[in-house]
Amino acid sequence: MLDMVLATGFIHLTLGNLVMWLIAFFFIYLAIRKSYEPLLLVPIGFGILIVNLPLTFLMEEGEGLLWRFYHYGLEWEVIPPLIFLGLGAMTDFGPMIANPKTLLLGAGAQFGVYVAFFGALFLGFSVPEACSIGIIGGADGPTTIYTTVHLAPHLLGATAIAAYSYMSLVPIIQPPIMRLLTTEKERKIVMKQLRPVSKREKILFPLVTVVVICLIVPASAPLMGMFMLGNLFKECGVVKRLSDAAANELMNIVTIVLGVSVGATMSAAHFLKLQVISVFIMGIVAFAFSTTAGILLAKFMNFFTKEKINPLIGSAGVSAVPMAARVSQLMGSKADPKNFLLMHAMGPNVAGVIGTVVAAGVFIALAG
Amino acid sequence: MSEVTAPMAGKIIDVKVEVGDTVNEDDELLILEAMKMEMPLVASTSGRVKEIRCKKGDSVGADDILVVIE
Amino acid sequence: MVDWELAVKIFLFGLSTVFGSLAALIGAIYAFGRILKLLEKKGN
Numbered sequence: 001m002l003d004m005v006l007a008t009g010f011i012h013l014t015l016g017n018l019v020m021w022l023i024a025f026f027f028i029y030l031a032i033r034k035s036y037e038p039l040l041l042v043p044i045g046f047g048i049l050i051v052n053l054p055l056t057f058l059m060e061e062g063e064g065l066l067w068r069f070y071h072y073g074l075e076w077e078v079i080p081p082l083i084f085l086g087l088g089a090m091t092d093f094g095p096m097i098a099n100p101k102t103l104l105l106g107a108g109a110q111f112g113v114y115v116a117f118f119g120a121l122f123l124g125f126s127v128p129e130a131c132s133i134g135i136i137g138g139a140d141g142p143t144t145i146y147t148t149v150h151l152a153p154h155l156l157g158a159t160a161i162a163a164y165s166y167m168s169l170v171p172i173i174q175p176p177i178m179r180l181l182t183t184e185k186e187r188k189i190v191m192k193q194l195r196p197v198s199k200r201e202k203i204l205f206p207l208v209t210v211v212v213i214c215l216i217v218p219a220s221a222p223l224m225g226m227f228m229l230g231n232l233f234k235e236c237g238v239v240k241r242l243s244d245a246a247a248n249e250l251m252n253i254v255t256i257v258l259g260v261s262v263g264a265t266m267s268a269a270h271f272l273k274l275q276v277i278s279v280f281i282m283g284i285v286a287f288a289f290s291t292t293a294g295i296l297l298a299k300f301m302n303f304f305t306k307e308k309i310n311p312l313i314g315s316a317g318v319s320a321v322p323m324a325a326r327v328s329q330l331m332g333s334k335a336d337p338k339n340f341l342l343m344h345a346m347g348p349n350v351a352g353v354i355g356t357v358v359a360a361g362v363f364i365a366l367a368g
Numbered sequence: 369m370s371e372v373t374a375p376m377a378g379k380i381i382d383v384k385v386e387v388g389d390t391v392n393e394d395d396e397l398l399i400l401e402a403m404k405m406e407m408p409l410v411a412s413t414s415g416r417v418k419e420i421r422c423k424k425g426d427s428v429g430a431d432d433i434l435v436v437i438e
Numbered sequence: 439m440v441d442w443e444l445a446v447k448i449f450l451f452g453l454s455t456v457f458g459s460l461a462a463l464i465g466a467i468y469a470f471g472r473i474l475k476l477l478e479k480k481g482n
Binding site for chain 1 (some may be wrong): 440441442443444445447448449451452453455456457458459460461462463466467468470471474
Binding site for chain 2 (some may be wrong): 193194196322326327340342
């Protein structure tokens with residue numbers, strides 16, 4: 001009789017497990033009722049729940065199901081690059097090719113990455129841990145996961161959740177900063193419509209980019225390579241099946257495995273530490289500084305350029321695609337309903353993704 | 369005479385005026401959807417709607433003339 | 439103990455690489471844009 005009771009999970013439940021259940025239910029609630037990143041938070045939330053059921057040994061090294069997902073998917077670095085393949089197949093680089101100087105805004109908005117990096121160091125994190133926390137400021141989920149698995153896998157749950165939750169909070173985090181740093185007149189700057197970009201340019205772009213970026217930062221090759229391959233699939237027009245598969249079926253499959261694996265790293269013993277709170281605080285600091293730096297850089301560039309840039313597109317340099325660009329559009333049309341910034345903001349937005357991948361490559365090369 | 373053009377490629381998901389309507393500057397004429405975002409297109413000047421060159425559900429390209437106001 | 443020297447190196451090298459690589463990309467985009475234009479002219 002006693003043996004039977006001992007074989008059930010009940011008496012092995014810890015208070016920590018119950019707290020993690022609440023967190024799991026909270027994420028699932030946010031996903032279902034508030035539509036915050038449901039594609040990720042549903043599998044993550046469920047992963048958290050089942051990994052906190054005692055005696056299931058789902059994350060037991062060498063035998064647990066979720067450990068296998070985590071090990072072969074994330075530790076082997078298969079999943080984040082496959083997500084980038086899908087992102088590449090969904091991304092239109094046209095607005096960026098039409099106005100290449102907006103690429104600089106995507107670089108400027110990486111500034112917050114380094115603010116959070118130093119912030120984390122001051123809070124007592126090690127250099128590799130600080131890299132993983134800083135990269136949250138790039139606002140790019142798969143890159144954050146890729147970097148953290150490389151440098152500080154014990155922080156994966158915290159950095160991944162921080163990245164994805166702040167990404168979905170971009171429409172709340174950014175507007176106050178944008179209002180504070182711009183004048184009414186600047187917000188009303190109307191930008192000239194972008195020139196059409198030829199098919200040839202769009203096909204050449206991924207080829208040229210992968211060569212340029214990977215020569216400069218070889219460690220960024222897994223993400224950059226897949227990103228540009230996906231984009232070549234999309235733009236070349238002769239492999240529609242591959243492009244569709246990368247952007248839809250494959251993307252959905254790896255998203256399931258990714259979400260569950262991230263959730264599975266969040267057992268009570270691993271997640272309920274004071275460190276996690278610091279990660280979340282540094283994450284929002286990173287977002288705020290990235291937004292600020294993007295806007296200030298746009299204002300700075302206006303000293304030199306003939307055609308004025310609306311500083312509201314600077315904040316879109318944080319890579320949360322396309323949420324950050326939508327925020328620029330909303331703020332712009334609030335200032336002047338005839339102002340359409342969406343496409344202009346897409347330039348810095350997709351440049352931000354490239355910038356974040358480069359920053360991650362440097363982190364991995366130097367801190368790994 | 370003034371034309372309202374599409375600021376970017378997208379889909380017209382609502383037409384809020386009819387030919388002959390009188391509109392004021394910044395009144396909403398159409399709702400354009402691009403990148404899963406709905407954006408109102410507003411009148412560039414006050415006047416009378418002379419011509420509507422699109423209908424609900426149309427896909428439009430950047431710079432297409434959508435509404436003519438006089 | 440935090441290795442501040444490494445941290446500063448990562449910061450300086452990181453930020454300049456981010457700007458450097460995106461600036462190089464801007465150059466590349468302008469360059470191939472121009473080459474394509476030249477080729478199209480020759481084609482005509």
